[in-house]
Amino acid sequence: MSTLAITGSSKGLGKALAEHYLNLSWQVLGCSRHQADWSHPHYYHHCCDVQSEQEVVSWFRKMKHDGFLPEAVIHNAGQASMNHSLLTDEATFRRLWEVNTLSAFLVGREASKRWVREKVAGKLIFISTVAVPLALEGEAAYVAAKAGLEGLAMSWANEFKPLNISVNVIGPGPIDTALWRSVPADSKEKLLPRLKEPRLTTKEEVAAACDSFLLSETWLSGEKIYLNL
């Protein structure tokens, strides 16, 4: 049975991706800050703040103790903030960097250590956003943090190549989640025409992009897929 670890899986896109792989008969190790309000016989949830080095280390050690070896990790946990930069405080900028970028470093590092130790090939997927290539205004802290995440992924794709670890990025367009519903109507109207099709990205489309990395036997690394851009 294939095993996936995924962050931010209690709700939204993370939950949808977890369910997608459960439906494909994978076992899924999920984490988020809070308990998940859903369950599945092959879903194992762990409460973990992915900005905390110690908590990420503990999650990966727990997997090992429990006899799980994920062959892929999707780092989906993240957070956005819509605000004019001149009204953004230091704490928000720092928080967005930690939750989107530092967390990816910690999760990817611990996963990769395990793969190196077990001498197995591993696959890392980072969930980014089309806000990066669109350089969206009004969410500079988020764009900066996700651009950092993409830089990390591209550097790791080179650094981890000798380790047989692939690192790829998927950047969906806006998805119908709590985050999108909180975006002001005029901002939504401005954003949609800049996409290839003026509509939301579906969770199924993100799952299909993940499949292209996780279900394929072909080695792909250092790739970025932007959806509906």
Place this chain on the structure above:
Amino acid sequence: MDRAVELQNLILQVLERYNRYNQPSVDLSAGADTLLFGSGGSLDSMALVSIVIEMEEELENAYGVQLVLADQKAVSRSLSPFLSVRRFAAYIDELLPQ
């Protein structure tokens, strides 16, 4: 036994195990003075990564702590805490709770 010496022995055990599966092997005849990384050391950065990952696991088994053995000076040729077995052990000893 002094904990630093205990740690040196643990590192030497990890290196012995490493030698069973890897070439070139590390000459351990100098014991705690065995050079690992940097000038005179025989590990390259990839080999060092493997040893460090193994040590993290050993430390959890031996002391029940989950340490991250990462250091800003890790790959410095003169300041690295991984220059020798003795230095590596002293570095871990500092990180372990008293």
